[in-house]
Amino acid sequence: VLVGAGDIAECDTQGAAQTARLLDGIGGTVFTAGDNAYMHGSTAEYACYDRTWGRHKARTYAAPGNHDYETPNAAGYFGYFGSRVGPGYYAYDVGTWHIVSLDTMAPSGDGSAQVQWLRSELQRVRVPCVAAVMHHP
16 A cells, blocks of 8 residues: 655645544555645745644655755755755655655756656666656646
């Protein structure tokens, strides 16, 4: 099972608490599709994320969004999720699926580090099912 959402936690609303309760009853792997902590992705705002979705952190693979980058260098995002999220793009497996998590705020033009990594990753992986998680399509 792979379950998740984007545009998640804002300190003064109940949405994150409500969706975290849904996650309580669903096993498997959790993904986030960016804008994890509103409005600016600050360390203080990640405390709001932590009070709700944070209880699922051990099984969560997060992608950053533009609001996460409103704090310079997405320091709140990278500080909260740590090395698990690589440089903002990385891959993991769920069952027979290979998931690539992309950073839509990072350079993604031809020749960028992220595109070079993605090309290499897709050539390396030999599974029939690949999905991408990202904030902006």
